[in-house]
Amino acid sequence: MRIVSLFFALVLGFIAALGQNRRVQEAKVWPSQVPANCPIDKSKKLAGLAFTGRYTSYSNADTWYPSWGSDGRLYSPFTDGNVTGLDINGKEVTVKAFSGGKAAVVGHAIITGDDPMHLTITEPGLIAGNPAPYGGRYPCASLYKDGIWYIGTYALNNASYGLNWPICGPFAGFHISKDNGKTWIVSPLSCKPEKGLFPEPTALNGPIKFGVPHVVDFGKNMENTPDGKMYMVAHGSLQKDQEDRKANLSWITGDQIYLCRVTPSPETVNDVKAYEYFGGRTATGNDIWTNDLSQAKPILDWNNTCGGATITYNKPLKKYLMCVTNGGNTQSMYDSYILESNNITGPWKMVTYMKNFGTQAYFLNIPSKFISPDGRSFWLCYSANWENQMGKNYASIPAGGSYSMTLQQVLLLTSKEAAKMPVLEVEK
Incomplete structure (x- = not known):
């Protein structure tokens, strides 16, 4: 019996290897088109992404940031659309979330399954949160740790020049659930949009460093955090956004990327005194951490080219991978790029710059649950093509991107590997 079982295991392994080899052979590299003014050095180790052609999507909503719980499930917010899933009794239900206006609600759901192509969304629900004095309140920071679910929100405002939520407001703290989303302790009054968790300007067009923070993905139950702390990465700007567009601070555009950290608990995540901010480096190269937000320094500074940012720790490679989206004028095609570093504070190196990716892809992140054992896949x-909801009819490049939780399999390449692979045809 053991011999038969071993035989079938070898056969299945051989079949899986054949499938993987075929996907590698069929994969195509996204051509990296780094702008001439890029201040970031190219990576010496990694030099591109290849898309295997395997993709899938779930729901008709965006803003998915899965956090890997100790129970093996993924926990994520969502918004601005419909999500159909199973309730706790196994009955199919549809939940609609919309984050604009006084009746704004943030969606949340649990994602089960180990195969990205065959996942199940369960227990979708809603959290109400008035955005006043701003026009919208959207989910961002997402963490499930030791059985406690934290979902953070931030504020946004539109402007007379008509672009999509071009004024980024403050981070409004965390909602907290201790029963997997059945009930929520909403963020306290001290963190609401009129003030924000962090001591940043509250003017409706003021400069913001931590307007759209995202929790760094350290793996299952945050198992790979270097010091037990939750880190958050965010894009911002040192200038206020104005009618003449001299500054660049919206939900998907910015000038810098910042980093902060806190030991996560229901008592600390909404306590600004518990946070530290990356404050640059000493003359000998050691990281500086400060409790003074005014002393926070960016981990990346690229004027008008930063935007929505997420970081995942790739344990097999012992590297951090950062996804950044430059959202143009917010109503346009977007560029996204991938960076790598041995340290969470940098220095960061360019892996690939994907012009017009998605074709309008945003909120890119890398769920650590689906990183291959060798770290190379x-x-x-991400979500994509939100303007298609209004009849724009953007093409999906690569195929599969949609206004949903899109999952796209990619291969992380060295320069030699990238040079030998066929190139994906994209819009220039």
């Missing part, structure tokens, strides 16, 4: 999670 993973699944990009």
Whole structure:
């Protein structure tokens, strides 16, 4: 019996290897088109992404940031759309979330399954949160740790020049659930949009460093955090956004990327005194951490080219991977790029710059649950083509991107590997 079982295991392994080899052979490299003014050095180790052609999507909503719980499930917010899933009794239900206006609600759901191509969404629900004095309140920071679910929100405002939520407001703290989303302790009054968790300007067009923070993905139950702390990465700007567009601070555009950290607990995540901010480096190269937000320094500074940012720790490679989206004028095609570093504070190196990716992809992140054992393959999670909801009819490049939780399998390449692979045809 053991011999038969071993035989079938070898056969299945051989079949899986054949399938993987075929996907590698069929994969195509996204051509990296780094702008001439890029201040970031190219990576010496990694030099591109290849898309295998395997993709899938779930729901008709965006803003998915899965956090890997100790129970093996993924926990994520969502918004601005419909999500159909199973309730706790196994009955199919549809939940609609919309984050604009006084009746704004943030969606949340649990994602089960180990195969990205065959996942199940369960227990979708809603959290109400008035955005006043701003026009919208959207989910961002997402963490499930030791059985406690934290979902953070941030504020946004539109402007007379008509672009999509071009004024980024403050981070409004965390909602907290201790029963997997059945009930929520909403963020306290001290963190609401009129003030924000962090001591940043509260003017409706003021400069913001931590307007759209995202929790760094350290793996299952945050098992790979270097010091037990939750880190958050965010894009911002040192200038206020104005009618003449001299500054660049919206939900998907910015000038810098910042980093902060806190030991996560229900008592600390909404306590600004518990946070530290990356404050640059000493003359000998050691990281500086400060409790003074005014002393926070960016981990990346690229004027008008930063935007929505997420970081995942790739344990097999012992590297951090950062996804950044430059959202143009917010109503346009977007560029996204991938950076790598041995340290969470950098220095960061360019892996690939994907012009017009998605074709309008945003909120890119790399769920650590789906990183391969060798670290060289993973699944990009993103939403795309939101303007198609209004009849724009953008093409999906690569195929599969949609206004949903899109999952796209990619291969992380060295320069030699990238040079030998066929190139994906994209819009220039």
